[in-house]
Amino acid sequence: MCPSYASSLTGAFTENEYVIKQLVRAYSEKQRYAEAIVMAKKLYCIFLRGKGREKEARLVFEDITGEASHLSSRERRDNRAWIVKAREELKKV
Numbered sequence: 001m002c003p004s005y006a007s008s009l010t011g012a013f014t015e016n017e018y019v020i021k022q023l024v025r026a027y028s029e030k031q032r033y034a035e036a037i038v039m040a041k042k043l044y045c046i047f048l049r050g051k052g053r054e055k056e057a058r059l060v061f062e063d064i065t066g067e068a069s070h071l072s073s074r075e076r077r078d079n080r081a082w083i084v085k086a087r088e089e090l091k092k093v
Contacts, residue, residue, distance in 0.1 A: 014081055015046055035075060038064070042082055061086040 020043045027036035041060055048057035064086040068076060076083065 014085075015042075017043060017046060020046075034071070035078070038067070038071070038075070038079055038082070045086075058090065061089045065090065 020039050024036050024039045024043065027033070027039060041064055045057050045060045045064075048054075048060065064083060068079075068083045071079065
């Protein structure tokens with residue numbers, strides 16, 4: 001279940017809320033909680049940015065970049081796009 005949702009997070013779908021929600025659910029059901037938390041933070045960032053809450057989004061982006069070093073190599077690879085995006089967003093603010 002998880003790989004099909006994870007592979008959907010490419011191109012135009014990297015910030016697709018539906019796919020991210022389903023991936024959070026799938027990771028939770030598989031007890032892959034570290035990955036579920038990373039996905040939930042991504043979803044939260046999308047929500048905050050959509051509401052114009054940039055400062056709060058920045059804190060979550062900082063959290064994502066800080067946690068990157070604690071992820072397994074597979075988790076870093078799977079979340080590379082979001083880690084890079086979080087670093088880019090931090091440079092903008």
